[in-house]
Amino acid sequence: MIDAPDAGMLREEAEERLRALAGDHARLREDQWAAIQALVVDRRRVLVVQRTGWGKSAVYFVATGLLRDMGEGPTVIVSPLLALMRNQIAAAERAGIRAVTINSANPEAWEEIYGRVADGEVDVLLVSPERLNNPDFRDNVLPELAESAGLVVVDEAHCISDWGHDFRPDYRRLATLFRELPPGIPVLATTATANARVTRDVAEQLEATGVDEAVVLRGPLERDSLHLSVVRQATAEQRLAWLAQTLRELEGSGIVYTLTVAAAHEIAGYLREQGHEVAAYSGQTDPAERLEAEEALLNNKIKALVATSALGMGFDKPDLGFVVHVGAPQSPVAYYQQVGRAGRGVERAEVILLPGTEDRDIWAYFASLAFPPEPVVRATLATLEAGGVMSTPALETAVDLSRSRLEMMLKVLDVDGAVRRVKGGWEATGQPWEYDTERYARIAAERRAEQEAMLGYQTTTECREEYLRKHLDDEAAAPCGRCDNCTGNHRSAEVSGGAVDAARQRLARPGVEVEARRQWPTGLADLSGRIKPELGAEPGRALGRLTDIGWGNRLRELFNGPDQAMADDMFKAVIQVLSSWSWQERPVAVVNVPSSSRPLLVRGFAERLASVGRLSYLGELGYRAGPPGRQFNSAKRVQAVRGTLAMPRELGAAIAGCGGPVLLIDDRIDTGWTMTLAAALVRHAGAPAVLPLALATVS
Known part of the structure; x- marks a missing residue:
């Protein structure tokens, strides 16, 4: 030097x-x-x-x-x-x-x-x-x-x-x-x-x-090019119609943020149908496609990217003219970071929030992914201490956490010195470790306070930028003089009835393809590799995703309410799904997975479908010793379901004699393993093919 x-x-x-x-x-x-x-x-x-x-x-x-x-x-x-x-x-x-x-x-x-x-x-x-x-x-x-x-x-x-x-x-x-x-x-x-x-x-x-x-x-966090506003709409179709209308009025190109991957694709599809050049962008998008989409926006070849938070840190387009959120992020800090993508190199950029009724449900889901409770952490450490070096899939057979949540926990334990990542997986260090209950509780409380603050942003009559900057502890925060509250110029929420009808039809379009599982989870002692073709299911269908802004809202209401038969319009939508299903051979019979929480819904759905479709309703599978409960990773789910799900003798005989494909009914598909194991039982009983059908899928 x-x-x-x-x-x-x-x-x-x-x-x-x-x-x-x-x-x-x-x-x-x-x-x-x-x-x-x-x-x-x-x-x-x-x-x-x-x-x-x-x-x-x-x-x-x-x-x-x-x-x-x-x-x-x-x-x-x-x-x-x-x-x-x-x-x-x-x-x-x-x-x-x-x-x-x-x-x-x-x-x-x-x-x-x-x-x-x-x-x-x-x-x-x-x-x-x-x-x-x-x-x-x-x-x-x-x-x-x-x-x-x-x-x-x-x-x-x-x-x-x-x-x-x-x-x-x-x-x-x-x-x-x-x-x-x-x-x-x-x-x-x-x-x-x-x-x-x-x-x-x-x-x-x-x-x-x-x-x-x-x-x-x-330094101060003021962005003197940003013009913040909030537009509240009663329904998802009104928000979508308003967005399509407003995109024609917004200058330049920009970003439309959504809270879920499903919403990004759903909204992008509708906007394209309305003549807008847009592309969907999420963490699940192929890397080459993500790069292509980024370049298209950077070069103003498209009006907007409809994106999840995967398009955030580091995306640099100084002339970005607008940022619209369809659904609110769960903290003012996250929101201000995302809207900060806009207006760096232009005099005026529009920042618009369209909050949704489903926002709280989505926030609750993200909150469920927080650091696990102490008994789960202790069980993980004990498993590693007893088993030596273990891969993440091997740990899944002993620890009931989703893969992403398990990996997050292991990384925190690694930083804390309790475990160490080595070739082949993870090992316990033997170092003493304390579960910081007080800190995790304070962080959870902070998250709840941030959510309440975001709800407050939507309803405040004070300066919106000052409100956000105060929540970032910006001592220089002051009224901006530009937002809708400061100027009194609030954007109209009106949208034509025809546009709302078009959006409603798009959101009501039913049908999601559900890929069948083809590989058993790794780490299981007696199940490994590919699922035998003679036990596998065909690709299935669901009415909608729980994370959709269309059917997702209706389905969440259904599952959060009491057990009851589905509404007629929902059943008609399922019939539309079936009529557009290009199966190789039409099903001849219906079987349903048993449900302990919604037996009226699931059994009634299966029986009604069989009656309307002129199919034989053969009955439902059974449980050996009660339902399997809830598990969070694939290995644990397979172990639990295969230990409880059973084929009644009479049902097995009926399946063997039905002579054709069987429609297998359940209310929802989460991990996909219940449907996979149920299909294996039905195939083993003699069905030449199994066609899974559910009301909802999680993703």
Whole structure:
């Protein structure tokens, strides 16, 4: 390392590098310069909390250039999304900085990239937080990288804090990296989304024994191009019709956010039918299709992306003209982050919220994915202590959690030191561990308070931007003078009756294809590999998804109410599903899965369908010793259902003699394993084919 130049010379060089990055007009903000000086001259740890579009990436790219000129090692940037990495690499190239990334999409290039880093050919290495705990990377690559780094950057640093709206356990282990960094390596954490509690939490994790207190640079979060409004509609079809009408009036291109994947596809389909150029975008979209959709929006080839929160951090389109939410996010912080995508490079951007009656149900589902209760965690640790190294699928046979929730729990336990990820899975460390009941309860209470605040945003008569900024603890929050409440110019909720009818018809369009299970869950002792073709079901159908904004609302009402027969219009919609089903051979008989919670609904559905379709109603399957209860992962569900579901002798004989395909009825399909095992029983009894039919599917 060579000596740093004096502050005047350094600032002049920093300004020159900024102009290379952002154009001849660019000048450093005072807080940008303060951050760069703290990193390059003082080698401090810095947290920058500034609004979207402020220029946080300019800080680390300018600092990188200055540090590299001083002979320091490459900058390591921890970045959460591929879309964000792509934007960062493009920005680095504009500044003459050589940037590369290690992520799940380019494993074949990792060795070459490691070599280029070692040879000094790389200025910036971007890695995902998940990579930090890959056993090979963590044990063999990261120590050397941390030792030789010139700067460590954590982008979207609010993900570190479990108080934040977008906590990610893989980020939490960065605190360990911070503690293990050699003295003198500066660290920069940046975010546009942090209230006071999250800011304190991240700053505390930046600090380590023997390291000075972190420098926190927090600015006002006002976005003077945003014009916020709320439009309340009574029904989903009114919201959809209003959206299609309003898209024709909105300037430029933008984003329509939804709360679920199903809603994104449903809304995108309707808008296309209404003549709008839009594309659906979610975490389930193929990566190549996601990239294509992003490029289409960036180049204004489409009016909007209809997206879940998967399109969020890192998507950079300065001229984004509007953000519309069909359904409210569950916190003001999350909402302000998403609307902050708009209006960075234009004078006016429209921000519109269309809240829905189903929002609370969706929030409740997300809340159900929180950190598991202590008995479940203790059982997991005991299983690992007894079993040694175990893969996640193997753990599923002993721990009743969904795969995503189990992995989240294991990552938290890894950060806490109770377990360790190794080749082949996970192992217990034997270190003492305490369940922080008080902290988890406070976080749950904070989540509930955020939801109430989001409901308050919808009904407030005060300035909407000030309301949101106060919830981000922005001390400079003041009336914006632009939102619908400040101006008194509230958007009309009116929409033509014909448009509402068209939207209603689209939402009432029934039918969802349900893929049949083809593989048994891994980890089961006596069931493995492919399900035998002679026991498998055909692809099935459901009336709708519980997460749809059309039939989903009706179906949730049905399942949340008392056990009763379905309404006539719902039954007619099921008949439409059947009439459009292109089966190879028409079913001749009906069998239903038994239901302990809704026997009137399920049995009545099956009998009525058999009568109307002139099919033989053969009866229902039985339980050996009561219903299996509720399980949350595939392995546990298969174990429970196969241990309880049974084929009555009379029903088996009737199936054997029916002479054709059987329609297998249930009220809903969650994991799909009840239907899979029921179909296997019916096939084993002699049915040549089984056609699953349910009222609802979860996804």
